[in-house]
Amino acid sequence: MKRRLIAFILMVASSAGAGLRAQDVPxxxxxxxxxxxxxxxxxxxxxxxxxxxxxxxxxxxxxxxxxxLPSIDATASLSYNLAIMTRIIDFGGTPTPFKFGTEYDAAIGVSASAVVFxxxxxxxxxxxxxxxxxxxxxxxxxxxxxxxxxxxxxxxxxxxxxxxxxxxxxxxxxxxxxxxxxxxxxxxxxxxxxxxxxxxxxxxxxxxxxxxxxxxxxxxxxxxxxxxxxxxxxxxxxxxxxxxxxxxxxxxxxxxxxxxxxxxxxxxxxxxxxxxxxxxxxxxxxxLPSLAGSIYYNRNGMGDELMHMQYFPYSAVAIQLQIPIFASGxxxxxxxxxxxxxxxxxxxxxxxxxxxxxxxxxxxxxxxxxxxxxxxxxxxxxxxxxxxxxxxxxxxxxxxxxxxxxxxxxxxxxxxxxxxxxxxxxxxxxxxxxxxxxxx
The missing domain is CATH 1.20.1600.10 (Outer membrane efflux proteins (OEP))
Known part of the structure; x- marks a missing residue:
């Protein structure tokens, strides 16, 4: 019933708008x-x-x-590993399974880039x-x-x-x-x-x-x-x-x-x-060569409990130089x-x-x-x-x-x-x- 009322109101408004436009021309x-x-x-x-x-x-x-021109982007991700990768490692002749990873992985980052030339x-x-x-x-x-x-x-x-x-x-x-x-x-x-x-x-x-x-x-x-x-x-x-x-x-x-x-x-x-x-x-x-620069800052989180993950920072500054050499003519x-x-x-x-x-x-x-x-x-x-x-x-x-x-x-x-x-x-x-x- 509510949807019908909204549709009716929109129809009346549309008709009124069309009428006003028609009246614009004598x-x-x-x-x-x-x-x-x-x-x-x-x-x-x-x-x-x-x-x-x-x-x-x-x-x-x-x-x-x-x-x-300079641009700034932010990223965020969260993953829940349904099955953590497991490998067998031999310790003194005894094969022992080890899990590599945690149940939760998270990442938060900010990056900025700009064209230098x-x-x-x-x-x-x-x-x-x-x-x-x-x-x-x-x-x-x-x-x-x-x-x-x-x-x-x-x-x-x-x-x-x-x-x-x-x-x-x-x-x-x-x-x-x-x-x-x-x-x-x-x-x-x-x-x-x-x-x-x-x-x-x-x-x-x-x-x-x-x-x-x-x-x-x-x-x-x-x-x-x-x-x-x-x-x-x-x-x-x-x-x-x-x-x-x-x-x-x-x-x-x-x-x-x-x-x-x-x-x-x-x-x-x-x-x-x-x-x-x-x-x-x-x-x-x-x-001609081209030159671009960028900077990154990320925090990666890992843990088996969502609210108690450990975070580790990562940051880098990069310069990319591209020199055209050969393109088959x-x-x-x-x-x-x-x-x-x-x-x-x-x-x-x-x-x-x-x-x-x-x-x-x-x-x-x-x-x-x-x-x-x-x-x-x-x-x-x-x-x-x-x-x-x-x-x-x-x-x-x-x-x-x-x-x-x-x-x-x-x-x-x-x-x-x-x-x-x-x-x-x-x-x-x-x-x-x-x-x-x-x-x-």
Whole structure:
């Protein structure tokens, strides 16, 4: 009964804890793009894993140091001999049995040891510290990747919402024209093909709208994942595209100087190169002698009665010197392997440097081109809108066919689609450029 009560209390406590955790995330989140980034950095699973990796590596530094620092251990043992060893000894021709030992044996001891000199241990401490640097840079890399992904998904949802507004307005207009065409057909002022043409255009646009809704939901789910919130959380985006694009100053961006040493990818290759150098030093250090010291103090007890044993002390100081002499080429192979890995790291660093410099030049070109395309497509929308409005008036006056109107409407939608794509390309290119410049 008592166990059941405890189990019930634990179950209630667990349920209450889960309820509190669920309440930590509101049902609806209203976020600007910067707020979304900050929220993701606090709750994203990948960022959290990178933080744990950093914490573990920091503990690993002390672990490596403690392996060579003084350590003290205490031991205690008690034995009861069920059958004491007996031997026969011949005394003057008379074999006599003698027991060697006592019924009880006890031992109490304290020992201390420390590394006096051990080159691999010294290099190992440096390697552990460099591993912490790598983990910290890994956290920075994960943070930048998360920022990039959140911004790109946020912008993609905004562009889909903008496209949805265009499609909805276009559908409302086309449905009105469709009803007008049906009315004109009923009095003989339009042909059946005009009605069919308009109906087909409306249907195709409705299908496009449904596809956009599904795409928007997929991207909302991706944003939820990046933010680390449940799938049931509603997310409201408070920024708008006009405000975001107005803040983009391409000339100012292009005037920034690229400092390759500030780039996280370059920093990672430098740290990996340092790790390769430490691996070579560790391999060479394995050929050096090592020296360790220890001290022991023990008290051994013996007797046939547990409470009346006799104790005898024992203590010693020891120094252990180990000199590597021959290992069938093992140490030489490790050194040669470490040298090859060092050359590989040097080559990787050079390759990454060249890639980053090439990426910088390409992104500058892409940014300039994306800005020009954006301005061009924005102007094309205004032209396509005026043309569509003109054909709508002509169609209502009977001066243009439904085919002409459909073509003008398709041209307008194409212009809108090109504009949205140019806008998204500009935003994504800016995000990539900011990430490269370490200004994301």
């Amino acid at each position: 049902a609806t989140l209203s976020l600007s793009v910067d707020e979304a980034v900050e929220y993701a950095l606090d709750n994203n699973r990948s960022v959290a894993s990178a933080r744990y990796e950093l914490l573990a590596s920091e503990k690993g530094v002390w672990e490596a140091m403690a392996a060579g 051990n080159a691999p241990w010294l290099v190992g401490v440096q390697t552990a510290k460099m591993a912490t640097t790598l983990a910290r840079q890994g956290l920075t890399q994960t943070t930048l990747d998360t920022k990039e992904n959140v911004r790109n998904v946020y912008f993609l949802i905004l562009t889909l919402m903008e496209s949805m507004k265009v499609v909805d307005a276009n559908l409302e207009n086309l449905n009105a024209i469709l009803e007008s065409t049906k009315a004109m057909y009923s009095v003989g002022m339009a042909e059946a093909t005009d009605v069919d043409q308009m109906q087909s255009t409306v249907t195709m646009l409705e299908n496009s709208r449904s596809s956009m809704l599904r795409s928007m939901e997929v991207n909302h789910n991706m944003l939820r994942f990046l933010l680390g919130v449940p799938a049931s959380t509603e997310i409201s985006l408070t920024d708008d595209l006009d405000m975001i694009t107005e803040q983009i100053d391409v000339e100012a961006l292009l005037s920034d100087e690229f400092r390759i040493e500030d780039n996280i990818s370059y920093q990672l290759t430098e740290s990996q190169l340092a790790m390769s150098e430490l691996a070579l030093r560790s391999a060479k250090a394995s050929t 093992l140490r030489s192979a490790k050194i040669n392997k470490a040298k090859i890995n060092l050359d590989k790291s040097l080559n990787t660093k050079s390759m990454v440097s060249e890639q980053l410099l090439m990426q910088e030049r390409q992104l500058r070109y892409n940014l300039l081109n994306a800005n020009e395309q954006f301005k061009s497509q924005k102007a094309n929308i205004e032209i396509a809108g005026r043309v569509l409005e003109s054909f709508e008036n002509k169609f209502n006056q009977g001066m243009a066919s439904s085919l002409d109107l459909t073509q003008a409407n398709n041209n307008y939608l194409t212009a809108q689609n090109n504009y949205i794509q140019a806008l998204m390309n500009l935003l994504q290119t800016k995000v990539a450029f900011d990430k490269l410049m370490n200004k994301l």
